[in-house]
Amino acid sequence: MGDLNTKQKILNASISLFNANGMANVRLQQIANEIGISPGNLAYHFRNKEAIIEAINDDLYEETAEILSTYRVFPNLIDFDNQLTKYFTFIQKYPFYFLDLLEIERHYPEIQSKRKSHITKMISQIRKRFDFNQQRGMIVSEPRPGVYDSVSNAIWVLITFWVPQNVARGQNGELGTKTFKETIWNQVYPYLTPEGVAEYNQLIRPLLQHSKGGK
Amino acid sequence: MDQFHLDPNSYNELLNLLNNQHFTEVPAPSGDMEFLSDDWWLRDTAVIENIVRRDGMWEIHLVFAHYTQPQKLIKRVISRHTSKDKAELNAWYMRRLAAKDQRGTLRVNLDDFKICNS
Numbered sequence: 162m163g164d165l166n167t168k169q170k171i172l173n174a175s176i177s178l179f180n181a182n183g184m185a186n187v188r189l190q191q192i193a194n195e196i197g198i199s200p201g202n203l204a205y206h207f208r209n210k211e212a213i214i215e216a217i218n219d220d221l222y223e224e225t226a227e228i229l230s231t232y233r234v235f236p237n238l239i240d241f242d243n244q245l246t247k248y249f250t251f252i253q254k255y256p257f258y259f260l261d262l263l264e265i266e267r268h269y270p271e272i273q274s275k276r277k278s279h280i281t282k283m284i285s286q287i288r289k290r291f292d293f294n295q296q297r298g299m300i301v302s303e304p305r306p307g308v309y310d311s312v313s314n315a316i317w318v319l320i321t322f323w324v325p326q327n328v329a330r331g332q333n334g335e336l337g338t339k340t341f342k343e344t345i346w347n348q349v350y351p352y353l354t355p356e357g358v359a360e361y362n363q364l365i366r367p368l369l370q371h372s373k374g375g376k
Numbered sequence: 377m378d379q380f381h382l383d384p385n386s387y388n389e390l391l392n393l394l395n396n397q398h399f400t401e402v403p404a405p406s407g408d409m410e411f412l413s414d415d416w417w418l419r420d421t422a423v424i425e426n427i428v429r430r431d432g433m434w435e436i437h438l439v440f441a442h443y444t445q446p447q448k449l450i451k452r453v454i455s456r457h458t459s460k461d462k463a464e465l466n467a468w469y470m471r472r473l474a475a476k477d478q479r480g481t482l483r484v485n486l487d488d489f490k491i492c493n494s
Contacts, residue, residue, distance in 0.1 A: 232391065236398045281384050289391040296399060 179257040288313040299357035339372035423475040425467040434463035443482040
């Protein structure tokens with residue numbers, strides 16, 4: 162039990178240091194200092210930084226899979242909103258995962274290949290939401306072939322690059338759930354039918370109004 | 377553990393099925409569950425006890441079979457005992473209790489099963 166706790170402490174400290182300094186700039190010594198153990202003790206639990214990254218990656222993979230498993234729990238627009246809340250929590254917890262995209266791509270191909278399988282699923286889910294809600298009469302038929310594919314991709318880009326664009330604009334941490342979700346819902350809103358707008362006003366607008374953060 | 381991989385086309389099909397479920401699945405008629413409360417036929421059943429050894433214990437199973445249509449039957453696990461003798465004794469009492477009927481003990485006629493021996 163003691164071992165488990167130390168292991169978890171190491172992982173938590175690594176995540177917070179990765180988030181603060183970037184994956185490449187964190188050394189094992191820093192992680193050990195952060196939780197007040199010796200580097201030797203740390204090496205007992207994780208032989209090197211790669212082993213720590215691998216363990217964090219397993220957690221990341223599990224958490225992303227959990228978010229993806231929440232597809233179509235509710236048969237209305239709330240379903241997407243719930244998933245957006247989960248995505249936002251995830252990107253807040255692991256900003257380094259999105260900020261160090263190139264670093265991960267270059268040095269950790271294993272992480273990147275796992276990430277790719279999730280990216281495909283994520284975009285597919287967003288795209289299928291358009292089909293589902295169109296069938297429900299909440300979304301208009303596709304104005305031109307390929308429009309919903311593009312919007313789905315754009316939504317994925319917004320989710321994935323939310324943290325980097327925040328940092329680039331010097332708004333680190335200022336843009337909260339409300340702005341995040343509003344920005345994404347605004348991609349969908351133009352395609353809602355009058356029934357879709359009514360459902361949006363009834364279910365989604367009150368949630369956005371009560372979300373934290375934003376302008 | 378090796379990662380399970382689903383190709384994108386299959387994944388899309390899976391999502392389509394999930395979407396379609398909403399439009400194709402309709403609530404079943406409430407009558408479908410009436411068999412749970414419709415237990416009057418149990419008055420006309422013969423009771424047969426059965427002892428089964430499972431997980432180191434002796435389980436008493438009572439089989440209730442309709443005395444004119446023995447294919448209509450229900451089996452229930454009643455209790456579990458550590459010794460076979462105890463289980464047999466309890467099973468005998470339980471069967472007598474369950475089979476008690478003003479008309480006398482009802483019995484199943486083997487011919488009603490219409491078993492084909494060929």
